[in-house]
Amino acid sequence: MATNKVEPRFAEGEDAAQLGPDMQTLLQQEGWALDTDGMGVTKTFYFKSYFKAVSFVNLIASESSVKKHHPTMTVRFGSVDVHWTTHHPRGLTQKDIAMARHCDNGAGLMGAVKSGQGLKCGPGP
Template sequence: MTGMTPLFSAGEDESRVSREASSLTSTGRWALTGDRKGLERKFHFKTFKAAWDFMNMVATECKVQKHHPEWTNIYNKTQIRWTTHNPSGLSSKDIHMAKFCDAAAAKLGELPSSDATSLGSKEATPLEAGDCCKPKDNNTQS
């Protein structure tokens, strides 16, 4: 986790949570948040529908786990931050949900993301929509 030590949720097995968080961040896809109380990652899919299906899969598991993310979605990209609010800090639920997200994204054909490692700030880095919102040029001649 690039030399930063997570701040753990009270009552957690810090050794186990730290080890599992390190295995997630060592891939370069997940990053420890700037406040060190959570994990965050960006996901990139081929279509808006795939991104929405991913969010629905995650939302269903959230209901089972009684744990919710901080997330944003713009077109085919979703950014997720897992942190536990009460008691505050990184918890085993955050680890479970991060692993679930990886598996769900793989099932839905996640695309490689060039900006996946630009995380780790207190505030989420805004996602950009790409070319999905550009008007089509109807004046092209064939």
């Protein structure tokens, strides 16, 4: 049985031959995933405190404002979901890749941890 593997869908005007290797590195080595239509990338970052998660969001928001390129983010008790895509022209762009890398760097600064090691909602030990 064949599986439907999502392929990256780059925005009009982007050089797929140039962005393809960067995208593959992001997906294979950095833990990002393509969204369901292949037009964006997503990743969940985990933190040991809610404050660190919110600080991470603020770090992304600051750079997003400077670059005029903004993600969709969902903050949970011990994690942050980040989704990058370009709306005009629609599809993946160099901006998405660069900002995903900024997220990875910022997560390291904010003390991101592996899945399962983040803060969990509920009573303590």
